[in-house]
Amino acid sequence: MSNQPEERYEDSQLYRIRHSAAHVMAQAVLEFYPEAKYTIGPPVENGFYYDFDLPEAITNEDLEKIEKRMRQIIAGGHAFVRKALSAEEARQIFSNQPYKLELIEGLEKGGLDEYGNPLAEKPEISIYQHDSFTDLCRGPHVENTRQINPSAIKLMSIAGAYWRGDEHNKMLTRIYGTAWKTPDDLKNYLKMLEEAKARDHRKLGKDLEIFIYEDEVGPGLPLWLPRGGVLIEELEKLAKEMEEKAGYFRVRTPHLAKEDLFLHSGHLPYYAESMYPPMELEGTKYYVKPMNCPMHHKIYGAKSHSYRDLPIRLAEYGTCYRYEKSGELFGLMRVRSMQMNDAHIYCAEEQFEQEFMGVIDLYKKYFDLFQIEKYVMRFSLHGKEGLGKKFVDNERLWLKTEEMVRQAMKNGNVPFVEVANEAAFYGPKIDVQIWSAIGREFTLATNQVDFAQPGRFNLVFMNRNGVEETPLCIHRAPLSTHERMVGFLLEHYAGNFPAWLSPEHARVIPITDNQNEYAEGIVRQLLEKGIRASADLSAQRMNAKIREAQLMKVPYMLVVGENEANAGQVSLRVRDGSRQDNIPLAEFIARARDRISTRSGQL
């Protein structure tokens, strides 16, 4: 750790290189498609993009062509020249570039940035010029195209993107590129992408037989295979243990409810589009539940409560269905059927901070267990504009609850960032961003403070003054959904699960079939001791059996030949390649049971 303050990306040389590479790319594209309209091209994490309105679709072959031309332009050694000018002058330069004219208008009028967001102050209008290309741009850039290393750039992909990110606007063609200081940096980046691909939960999920999708079942509706079933069982066991210790009660609720319930909760008016359409029977409409909370509210409301009962914590691994739009589905990370590590905590206002921190503590325990080192709480606030539309219309309560959460996190020294306009409709939300072992960001856990629904459901408790009061409700899902959690864990561990999570703890590998019976006896003993085991009695050679177990990432392989059979021993091969030959079976059992029962990260 250095004491130097970290340089902002926006101020770095890399940022300038990428920004300049975007301009060079735009020049190349315009040379091939002179009629193209160009829009914006900023640096982004790991690279840059530029959005064009092109007269025809371009292909990956075109990318090679464009990339080649970029290298020529770079070699030309052109200077980047900045010039400040008036809106009028800018309009003349970009007279045939409608998107640029729109940008100029935004800059001129009250200052809107390139994404259409308001700017604090009215900016100076400037252009940057190099070779034959001129762009409306605030910079900064490198001084000369030569400062872009032609062997450290690469065009990555073509994608669609809406003008100004608004789905009502025209779909533009976005070209993504990456640029680095040195060819080695580029190589490392590409290697990192390869690694990420090898860890992709969709690939590992298939290879390790965790889940599948079937066309006839439907998109976003995963089928969990036996090995995936084990992961889920273990996660539930973990959650139930932790929640029991933390004073939660377990409840169970149905998958469907009448329309009335979701009208009552306020979900239907806000989220009907994301719900499966209703089914109507005997004149009554039923909806498949998109979340569990309304049902938990009903359970809370089923009897009268005293302040002495609070907090009441209702937990359920509830199965929910949400109609995510087709283009939004993604492996296990975005699905239509999901099972949530859900719970609702009903508490009095003065209990809020303690309960809230109790949830955060739970998070931290899980982070510890899963060796998650980096996390940030994203604290999503309401937006004034959305009141009554996106958000429940009660600004006073919004501000009050937000302040409560803010204080709780400050007091608890929880790292968090605030994001405006992204709350849940019933209250402020905290999404937990975590980073996997290879540094990819995931949003898994979420919790929300709900000041709206308890009131809607007339949930009350009698306070110590004998006056009815409405409790607050904390929605929380530290382990997210099974789908997302397993997706994350697959990538995080690259499929090399700690023993307790491994679908198969041990595989017994007889060397010849003379040891098959001995192997089967071992399996029986292991199963008896709660160790998930099987024997490989196939006609293959031992080496092939080991390879197979290794590919399935089985943590413990027990090789048994004539010697072991005679001595009542096993040869232990651990997934990491280490070996312990000729140990008594009991010794292995003790080791495995210890690792499993403590949920150890060691094998």
Next chain:
RNA sequence: GCCCUCAUAGCUCAGUCGGUAGAGCGCGCCCUUGGUAAGGGCGAGGUCAUGGGUCCGAAUCCCAUUGGGGGCUCCA
């Protein structure tokens, strides 16, 4: 939902200019009884995603649909 792209055996993939299909793995049988990441042989297995169209003839060309992927938008 939108833009682009892809779909061949259970899996991973090959298939040229349009002439109705191949490999490896896996599966079954046989031989091999092997000491820490693939022993060998034989065999079964495909309406080339689905539905239309062009053509004497379509896995191959065109259109639509379904599903996957890269993005955008969205994610209570």
